[in-house]
Amino acid sequence: MAEKDWIARYLAPLAQGAGAAGLRDDVAQLDVSDPVAITTDAMVEGVHFLGTDPIDTVARKLVRTNVSDLLASGAEPAEALLVLGWPKGRGEAEIAAFAAALGDELAAWGAQLIGGDTVTSPGGLFLSLTLTGRCFKAGPVRRMGAKPGDLVWLTGTIGAAARAWQDHSRGIPSPFPGSSGADAYRLPVLPPLATAKLVAGHASAAMDVSDGLLIDAKTLAEASGVAMELDLDAVAFAGGETDLAEMLKLATWGDDYQTLFTAPENNSKLISREAKNSGIEITSIGKIVAGSGLSLERGGRNVNLPETLGFEHG
Amino acid sequence: MAEKDWIARYLAPLAQGAGAAGLRDDVAQLDVSDPVAITTDAMVEGVHFLGTDPIDTVARKLVRTNVSDLLASGAEPAEALLVLGWPKGRGEAEIAAFAAALGDELAAWGAQLIGGDTVTSPGGLFLSLTLTGRCFKAGPVRRMGAKPGDLVWLTGTIGAAARAWQDHSRGIPSPFPGSSGADAYRLPVLPPLATAKLVAGHASAAMDVSDGLLIDAKTLAEASGVAMELDLDAVAFAGGETDLAEMLKLATWGDDYQTLFTAPENNSKLISREAKNSGIEITSIGKIVAGSGLSLERGGRNVNLPETLGFEHG
Structure with a gap:
């Protein structure tokens, strides 16, 4: 199955927001009604997870590592862009399970997919997620700022x-x-x-x-x-x-x-x-x-x- | 050299904007004074470039493939998040050349680095860039919208x-x-x-x-x-x-x-x-x-x- 068919079948249903435009375009639009925090985390087979790990836990971990960064910055997850480096050896059932878990996990945190890129990986699976967050304040809470007392x-x-x-x-x-x-x-x-x-x-x-x-x-x-x-x-x-x-x-x-x-x-x-x-x-x-x-x-x-x-x- | 030292030495100097906070945090802040378009494109060694390609052209191509998407959506490049899957075999001189070319190319398009993630790749080099753009209109120009005439x-x-x-x-x-x-x-x-x-x-x-x-x-x-x-x-x-x-x-x-x-x-x-x-x-x-x-x-x-x-x- 070609990349665009996989996207249409498994990932586009996760992208319901106006800014995503159904994942048909190369570019998405961010909701900027509140100040926007942004983070990105990557995961690599053999480094951050094992090739034998269930694919749904890989999808959920990818979301959670990014969500963790946002929560700690005082921002609620909002919009996600997914980069998927997919090895030829992993079949359609795995992409289906991956997408289902990804969508479920994003929804659990109030976030949704708005864009991304899928490429072929000649080695193992690699993934990255860029996740935006709505800040409750004027910007994200930083690591700097702790005061004596x-x-x-x-x-x-x-x-x-x-x-x-x-x-x-x-x-x-x-x-x-x-x-x-x-x-x-x-x-x-x-x-x-x-x-x-x-x-x-x-x-x-x-x-x-x-x-x-x-x-x-x-x-x-x-x-x-x-x-x-x-x-x-x-x-x-x-x-x-x-x-x-x-x-x-x-x-x-x-x-x-x-x-x-x-x-x-x-x-x-x-x-x-x-x-x-x-x-x-x-x-x-x-x-x-x-x-x-x-x-x-x-x-x-x-x-x-x-x-x-x-x-x-x- | 450890990841944080590489980031501090080669990538942090590219991140001068307020939202980047010197790449010390996991989270960056986006400039949302105009409507924001966002795109992401990944590149993989052996698929999108050859392992023997000069590393500076790899960096520039990564930026340009993303910039191309934004220009065609009526948005000017603004802020970038880099995911770098770096093989152990590529040494410090290459990361230095990569960072120099990346910074130069981003600057040429008016964009700057505000965040990212660097990971070890057990296979070849892979990279992805998430690039935001300032829209001149209320949002990005879409693929849909062409009319007879x-x-x-x-x-x-x-x-x-x-x-x-x-x-x-x-x-x-x-x-x-x-x-x-x-x-x-x-x-x-x-x-x-x-x-x-x-x-x-x-x-x-x-x-x-x-x-x-x-x-x-x-x-x-x-x-x-x-x-x-x-x-x-x-x-x-x-x-x-x-x-x-x-x-x-x-x-x-x-x-x-x-x-x-x-x-x-x-x-x-x-x-x-x-x-x-x-x-x-x-x-x-x-x-x-x-x-x-x-x-x-x-x-x-x-x-x-x-x-x-x-x-x-x-």
Whole structure:
């Protein structure tokens, strides 16, 4: 089947908005009624997923890695452009399953497909998604902006992906993808959509945790020109982990896709109440002080930083 | 060298706009002071370029294929997000040359880098660019909208890429990339930036010619629900070709990246004058009539359509 037939059959039905023009044109129009944030993330077979991974989880992960960036910037997902590098060996049933999962996942976040490009890949499958977001403020919340005296907040739990990968490696069966638990290494569990509004309303700085809590916390502190002190006991680790070595392993593994943000201490009650009302699990895990760098404590005592703070992009 | 160091050294200097925030964040902000058109095009080693092609021409072609889409939609290039799937085997000198050419080419079209993602490719190099454009009208000019009585216009010449490829295959040396002529198969020659304003001001429908003049003309006619009649003698073929078989070969080869548009006949004098004043080579090559499909004539006599009208995406 030719590219344009695949697009017409499987992808065009996902593109119902006026700006998409049914994917018939090379160019789409963005909705710019609110300030627009934009992000793009790519995934490559053999690097970000395995060739044997179910194609629907690949589609959902592609959407979620981009959504995670937007939520952490205080923006709600809006419009998507898909680049699909499709190997000849993958047949029509796979593209159908891919498109169905992509459309379902986009819709779950309030987004829709408006354009893209499909090409043949001589190697493995590769994909990228460009996702726009409607900002609740004049623009996206940045990594820079944390101030001494701010508290550090974190949504959800840290280490679900690490634990799921360990289970998988031991041959422990996975529950249904996305249900949390053992498939979290394959399919990130994100905080709810309402996180975008919470971040926009209160955060002085924010980013998503994708490379590991410690490395991302250090990145935010560096971007803001401040120091961050984290209390490991305050972090909600998967499975309620309390062993220090295990806590550090989970805090440096990555693939958590939770939102890390800072906010003035005065806002704390309001943040807790809004989060609770919106079904967002959230914890205050530390504070911002003058200086630079990241430090850890446990029970009021300093904990040495591990040598590797997270995933370093090679 | 780690991904973030490469980004900081070679790509961040290209990102000077406020919305880019120095490429330090996962999310960028779009300038939405005018209506925004958006397009994305991907290129894959071994499919859209050769592994031995100079890396600077790969960067420039990536930009130009996207710019071509925008010009034909009546929008001026504005902001770019780059996805780079970089093989481990390509070293730092190549990324430096790539970034320099990318920045130079974006600047030549008035655009700038605001974000992206770099990943490791286990296979060959792959790239995609998402490019936004400022619309001169309320939105992009579409493929649909051509009306019976409209004239058909085409910028530049058809067949430069085909002729350049033939020269290359015969071992005839190439002039400097981009200077036109023998490297046009590697590096598309686009109409000037002013084409965007001309299209926005006059076109009832438009698209770029990238898969071959005949197949793209048929696509525009189908999208608009009309028939198109083209006069082959009116088309400016590379090298002034007049042999019918050769003309048909050039008209179905593709990689021309010129703008095809339709406009009411009343506007013809204005279009010609504006094009001349803006340095846009332009020719009226046919007309729109009621009905469907594409027909060709030469010297007032019908010419049978060739079996293949252009490049069909596999």
